[in-house]
Amino acid sequence: MATNTMTDLYVEKLKDLYSAEQQILKALPKMAKAATHAALRDAFETHRQQTEGHVERLDQIFEGLGKSPRGKLCRGVQGIIEEGADLMKEDPEGGILDAGLLAGAQSVEHYEMASYGSARTWAQQLGYAEHADLLQQTLDEEKQTDELLTTLAVETVNRDAELAETPRRPSTTKHAARR
Numbered sequence: 001m002a003t004n005t006m007t008d009l010y011v012e013k014l015k016d017l018y019s020a021e022q023q024i025l026k027a028l029p030k031m032a033k034a035a036t037h038a039a040l041r042d043a044f045e046t047h048r049q050q051t052e053g054h055v056e057r058l059d060q061i062f063e064g065l066g067k068s069p070r071g072k073l074c075r076g077v078q079g080i081i082e083e084g085a086d087l088m089k090e091d092p093e094g095g096i097l098d099a100g101l102l103a104g105a106q107s108v109e110h111y112e113m114a115s116y117g118s119a120r121t122w123a124q125q126l127g128y129a130e131h132a133d134l135l136q137q138t139l140d141e142e143k144q145t146d147e148l149l150t151t152l153a154v155e156t157v158n159r160d161a162e163l164a165e166t167p168r169r170p171s172t173t174k175h176a177a178r179r
């Protein structure tokens, strides 16, 4: 489709987001299964449920526009998810895997926050006030998820990842004594 107008750009952005959310819906259960921290697993599962709501909001918007949400692949999120899949294939120790998966999930959230922010602003500008409201609701949930992940990383997952790594370090006496 030729992208000539702001409306075209807006619809393309919404399609990109729709594809992103579909890919995230598929990836999150795999990430939850691989995660070793119960709190991280819960965060991935909760976000999967939220993501269903994000898809529903986009469906509502596309219905209003009388357009199909399909026909575009979000390469940005595809790339981030592939990086996570690569890490899972490498199969690092659980604590390290968790830290990597968590960081990947935050990359996805930031991608979505940027895109939902643009889409929301364009919706306002184009006079789609209801869309802007729906997009803002999803944006708020993506931000909350990002903040939750930051808390999990700082308070638990990153520290545990470092502890998991410790025995493999060549040696400080402190850690050597624990072996």
Ligand code: FE
Residues within 6 Å of the ligand: 021, 051, 054, 112, 138, 142
């Ligand atoms: Fe989302």
